Amino acid sequence: MTAELGHFAVWMALVLALLQSVLPLIGAWRGNIALMSTARPLAIMQLLLLTIALIALGYAFYFNDFTLAYVANHSNSALPWGYRLSAIWGGHEGSLLLWVWMLAGWGAAVAWLSKSVPATMVARVLAVMGMIGIGFLSFMLFTSNPFDRLLPWFPLDGADLNPLLQDPGLIVHPPMLYMGYVGFSVAFAFAVAGLLAGRLDPVWARWARPWTTIAWAFLTVGIALGSWWAYYELGWGGWWFWDPVENASLMPWLSGTALIHSLAVAEKRNLFRAWTVLLAILTFSLSLLGTFLVRSGILTSVHAFANDPERGTFILIFLALVAGGSLSLFALRAPKLKNNAGFRLLSRESFLLGNNLLLLTATFVVLLGTLFPLIGDALDVRISISAPYFNKFFVPLTLVLMALLSLGMISNWKSHRGDAFRRRVLPLIPASLVGGLLAAWLPGGTPWLGTLGFIMVAWVVLAHLDDMIRKARASRGSFFAGLWRLSNGYKGMVLAHCGLALLVAGIILVTHHEIERDVRMVPGDTVQVGGYDFAFVDVGPRAGPNYDAMRGEFRVTRNGRAVTTMYPEKRTYRVGGQVMTQVALRPGLIHDLYVALGEPLDMPGAWAVRVYFKPGVRWIWAGALLMSLGGVLAVIDKRYRRRPARDTTAQAVAEGSA
Template sequence: MAAEIGHLSLWLALAAALCLSVFPLIGVQRDIVAWQWYARPLAWLQWLAMTIAMVMLGYCFYNNDFSVSYVANHSNSALPLAYRLSAIWGGHEGSLLLWGWMLAGWGAMVGLLSRSVPLVMVARVLSVMGMIAVGFLLFMLLTSNPFDRTLPWFPLDGADLNPLLQDPGLIVHPPMLYMGYVGFSVAFAFAIAGLLAGNLDPAWARWARPWTTVAWCFLTVGIALGSWWAYYELGWGGWWFWDPVENASLLPWLAGTALIHSLAVSEKRNMFRAWTVLLAIITFSMSLLGTFLVRSGVLTSVHAFANDPERGAFILGFLVVVAGGGLTLFAARASALRSNAGFKPLSREAFLLGNNLLLLTAMSVVLVGTIAPLFFEWMDLKISIRSPYFNGFFVPLTFLLILLLIPGVFSNWKRQDSGILVKRLLPLVPAAIVAGWFGARIPEPSPWQGVVAIMLACYLIFAHVDDVLRRALAYQQGLFTGLRKLGRSYWGMVIAHCGLAVMVAGIALVSFHEVERDIRMAPGDEATLGDYRFVFDSLDEYRGPNFDATRGHFQVYWQDQPIVLLHPEKRTYHAGRQIMTEAAIDAGFWRDLYVAMGEPLKGGEAWAVRIYFKPGIRWIWLGALIMALGGGLALSDKRYRRQRFADDSVQRVSEREQPEREQKGATNEA
């Protein structure tokens, strides 16, 4: 019965999405206020229906209802409860349901938290989100229904969840990633709504900016969690492989980062309006492209869901409609987006524009490297694009990004005096060189790329510390009083940029200083890695809830002092007899020690063992979390929590677009 309720809820959600995409928009065009008011209730109804569908699918997994095909293919009665519930998004159909539920949730939140936005804008935004929901719900119901049953014959037990997904990181990683993917639909909807209204003033950027920042924060954390999971679960010791599906998540992140900075210019200076709208369309289009790559079956990846390519054709068609429709509307209204405001080549606007171009260049590099092999394969050419291509572009682009970011922090809007800028930048150079030089020589000298990366990371942090102190002391009320007076949006920017510096330093350290050994070891053998000695003590076996495991015991010594006992495993899962490697890691702030057992060698007495020394690798994920924290702090800025906007631009919007009978009322929503 739960499956039938869930299926009916999907159809109800589709009906609500259809009404949401039509009636409020007609209400705006014909000045029918009542139809505009339908937008919020319809968005809430759609989210309620999708929530019921999610709960019903979760109940099917909880109850081991193997008559539901999706449950039978992705669960097993021996599967622990936590993984049974996370199996909701462990396959193609369920992940689409999660996508649709989050899309409905974002729409419901827009309806709930947009009381300060004019009703006509809310109606347009929610109508656009309703149109997107219609596409995904049709795709789900027609090709990928998670509630399809296999009757009258169905298996007595399920096929089990992919062992790669039976991990705590995969409980959290997909929802975080999807929250970012789907969240950019709000920025897209605001852009399309602004184009429909023909009005993209600073108030529009202020409304769209917090939603974009929230989506960016979720996507940042989601990508970091995916990198962390690949590091410890796949057994190869790397944190980024330039896998096509990894790249699919990086594409909207790069475009979204550019969008956040462009929105800041549009809000503060009423500039880059056309550029900002274009970035919003590109960012959400990259999210849809990532969905296509993961679910089309055109890619082979540990992250991808291999499915019928016909499903991919549906998503590709939907991508063409959404992106093509958005770009067509943009082209039609581009002339109305011109701004008379200007800026000098040396100004904060110029530096932000330069960083935007670098971010889009990086996105284009990733896009070409990901898509090109598919075109070559279509022409019966097997060409693979590997890490040297991506690293060859990304290293100089990152260096240029930081070099533009630092003077951008110090620059004023509209125009910056070059002499003053040089006087602020030059004193920090010797400190950055000294700190970077010594930092890049630990634990041993780096090549020039590592030295430059550490220097630039130190320079970025020193620049922000200098800027914070100057701004705080400018209040002339004492340092601590001045620090408290700095806005949260400013603090968020500082923290996010420092997070980038920490990440760059971590990447440089682990890229140029990690040590790896692949060796043959039997119980009683030992291996040396730098100052560390790994002793293979013994093996034992144990039985897990749905697997059998062979577990090794490795005692690690540093300067002949025992520091940690590591327990790598080799697991064989009962249902599919799949064999998985579970690495053992001694995690630390400065370094990780990593041991993974490969395959048993002839005779079964010795094993192929991989050991690593990885300095600074935790800084990569720490930097990502700091960046997300900075974005979250910026969201708490008081101007994003105001219930009323008093600026003239909002007044103009409401006076022009609200019907006369609403203007005569006692309450003006603007």
């Protein structure tokens, strides 16, 4: 009965989404306040209904209701209860329910927190989000229903959750990733609402900017968590593989980063309005493209969910409608987006435009590298695009991007005097060279490209420190009081840019100074990696809650002193018989030690063992978290809490009839 309640709640949410997409738009068109005011309660009620549906599916997983096909295919009575609950989004159908629940959550947040936004704009934004909800709710109900029953014949026990997903990373990674994906629907809805209203001014950009930034922050955390999960779960010690599904999350992140900076220009200078709208459309369209790639069955990946071309066709049609409809509306409204305001070559606008072009170029590179092999497969032509293709483009693009972002930060809006600009920049160049060269002077040496990367890292950090010190000194009172008075938006920008520098430093370190050893070992053998001695003590059986494992024991010493004991495992899951590697990690601020137990070899007691020394790898995720924290800090800036003049009924009616 609980499943039927959840199923009914989803159908009712679809009905409310239909009403939400129609009534507020009619109200905005006719200037009818009563119809416009339906948008907020409809959005909140939709969230309540989908929360009931999500709880109902969680109840079915927790109590092992194997009459539901989705539960039977993705759970088992021996599965630990934490993984039983996270299995809600461990497969295609449940992850779609999580998606529409989050979409409703974003809509309810807009309804609840946009009290200072005019009623007509809120009505249009929520109507657009209702249309998106119709698409995804229909997709779930008609092709991917998590509440389908197997009555009267149902299994006594389930098929188990994919062992790759039986990990704490699964509990947090998909929700964070989806919050970013779905959150960009708000930026898209604001763009379409602005086009419908013919209002794309600095006030519009100020409304849209915090929603875009917080969605970007969630996506940043989601991608970092996915990288961390792949690092320790897949057993081969990497953190990014240019897997097509990884690329699917990277593309909207890149275009979303460009969108955030473009919104800044639109808010401050009322420029780049058409460009900003196109970026909002592109970013959400890339989120939908990622959904298509993961769920269409055209990819073979540990990240992919579904293998059903019909579902892929549905999403592709929906993507075409969303992108095609919004671009058509943009074409109709384009003449109204012209702006005669200008800026000089030496200005913040120029550097932000340059950053945008670099980010869009990077997006295009990833898009081509991801889609070309798929197009080749469709034409029976084998096209292989691997990491070297992406690295050859991304490394120089990232270095130039880091150079420009600091220049943009220290320059003025509209124009900057050349002599004043030189006085700011010239002292930073030798300091960055010295800092970068010192960082590159590591045991074993760093190649010239890595050294250039360290110089750019030093350039970004020193430029931002210099700017913060100047601003704090220019403020009244003490230096520390001046630092405290800096706006949250500024602090967030500094934190995000320095987070990028830390991430790049981690990438350089782990790329050029990682040590990997693949060895055959028997108990009693010792291998030295990165100055550490790894002694293979023993290997023996261990029983887990739903698996049996062979557990190795490695004692790690350095210069004769004990460091740690590591316990990698080779697990065999009882239900499906899948064999998985569970690595042993000794994390550290400077470097990680990493041991993976491979396969038993022909020689009695011998095992294949892989040992890594990975310097700076934690800096990658720490940098991503700093970037995300910077986004959150920018969102809580007090300027987003200021209320403009009250949106009276007469004003709303006038805007609606305009």
